[in-house]
Amino acid sequence: MHNLRKFCYCGEEAVVIQSWSVDNPGCRFYGCPFYERDSRSACNFFMWFDPPNSEHLKMVILGLLKKKRAFDALLNENRNQRNWRRLCVLILIAIVLKLIVLGSSKDCYIM
Numbered sequence: 001m002h003n004l005r006k007f008c009y010c011g012e013e014a015v016v017i018q019s020w021s022v023d024n025p026g027c028r029f030y031g032c033p034f035y036e037r038d039s040r041s042a043c044n045f046f047m048w049f050d051p052p053n054s055e056h057l058k059m060v061i062l063g064l065l066k067k068k069r070a071f072d073a074l075l076n077e078n079r080n081q082r083n084w085r086r087l088c089v090l091i092l093i094a095i096v097l098k099l100i101v102l103g104s105s106k107d108c109y110i111m
């Protein structure tokens with residue numbers, strides 16, 4: 001089944017695309033190669049690559065996707081907090097260096 005080349009209505013060799021829709025998460029299908037570059041110039045060729053998933057498998061995949069999104073959001077939040085901490089440390093270092101430079105230049109005028 002998969003060793004036969006598939007061609008879209010444009011005459012191009014169809015490509016395998018993965019669906020992340022709620023109804024068909026993780027299912028692969030053949031589609032027009034122009035779809036991912038510019039969907040307006042693509043034809044509407046569509047053919048399933050994989051057999052349909054069971055309802056149980058759909059629920060498992062959707063649950064894992066939900067956990068991944070929550071994890072990504074937490075990771076992004078931690079990254080933002082870490083960037084703020086780094087910025088505060090850099091500002092503090094700049095203030096200390098400025099005070100040191102001002103302090104040493106003051107000493108030069110006294111001498």
Ligand SMILES: [Zn+2]
Nearest residue numbers: 008010032043
């Ligand atoms: Zn096409």
